[in-house]
Amino acid sequence: MTQSLLNLSLKSSAMDNPFKLSDEKLIARFVNGDINAYKELVKRYQDKLFNFVMRYFNNREQAEDVVQETLIKLYTHAHYYKDIALFSTWIYTIAKNNALTELRKNKVKKSNSMWTDDGKLIDIASNEIPLDEKVQNEIAVEKLNKYLLELPENFRMAVYLRDFEEHSYEEISMILEIPIGTIKSRINRGRIMLAEKLKSYKE
Template sequence: MLMAGPNGGRLDRSDEELLQDTVGGDLRAFDVIVRRYRDRLLNFVFRFLGDRTAAEDVVQETFLRVFRKSGEYHASARFSTWLFTIAGNLAKSELRRRKRGRFTSLGWNEEAEQHIEIPDDRPRPDAFAETEIATEAIQKAIESLPPNHRQVVILSDIQGMAYEEIAQIVGCPVGTVKSRINRGRLRLQNKLERLGYLPDSMEAE
């Protein structure tokens, strides 16, 4: 990205080593970091915000901040944890900014959740469109979760992170993370059931 050419040897280096190389002026090392994490970060932020353009901005800002603060990184936490913490905080700030600017998504408060229904345009004839609609509905349902629940559900079920790592990222005890994940999943489940995108758990076996 920054410079063309081989990344000889850099691909095998750990994140922490690459960051040290970046501090030493090796910009290709930072390029490897960007390539290593951009997709995961983009998916995390996109699922959180539901806006691709805003998600790309947040991810760019995350990398920029990491680049700026690369000399301040201490290996007390994993690099990926640090990265996701920065991205998560920026995504939350963006969400607040958008909320102030009336860019609200579907309301996530309890009352609103009871009344807002996403229009169901199904069924569409081809399977691809079907999948697209389902994906969009799931995304909307994720966005309807409170931010704290949304963040941990994405980190857990989409990013596949462990409770302990999520706890470090969101800065909460592991018990709180477990509770938020469970409540987030149940809400999401309830919403998607009502929309017909999940089997109805109330149906008799």
């Protein structure tokens, strides 16, 4: 796979309708030398993986680095993908492993701040915003994100993959490499913990 990524805007005729191709077909094409298939996979997964990895770090820069590392691994190790699992499961598993490796390298201090949609960190407690419905909703989301980050990692990632990403239990089980029964239990427990935290905040 020595193709250059130059001329990113160029698309091969086979990629005229990339949305019709499944992830599995795209990676097969990439393994056979179609660089546009790789670009399409990057487009499909960069934000998803970024959101996923952000739940490990709450640090934009680190999360992007981990996602880049994951996508580079996709570039260099695409031929390792076996058609027995969904591509999404495979790539999420790589991202999770990269994130955990990175976490082990530098233990990230837990922050009380939260990010906004454009990636800037804000301190929710110090923000006194007029509470119209939209802002209330935004604050609720931010609080949700904040409390989600306070959950132990095992519960947090299970809840995130289920309720944000809407993965099936089987997929979550494969990504996190944990039995389905344990996954269900963690999701259930994580949701209850989150609800209790948010309830105490409202009170």
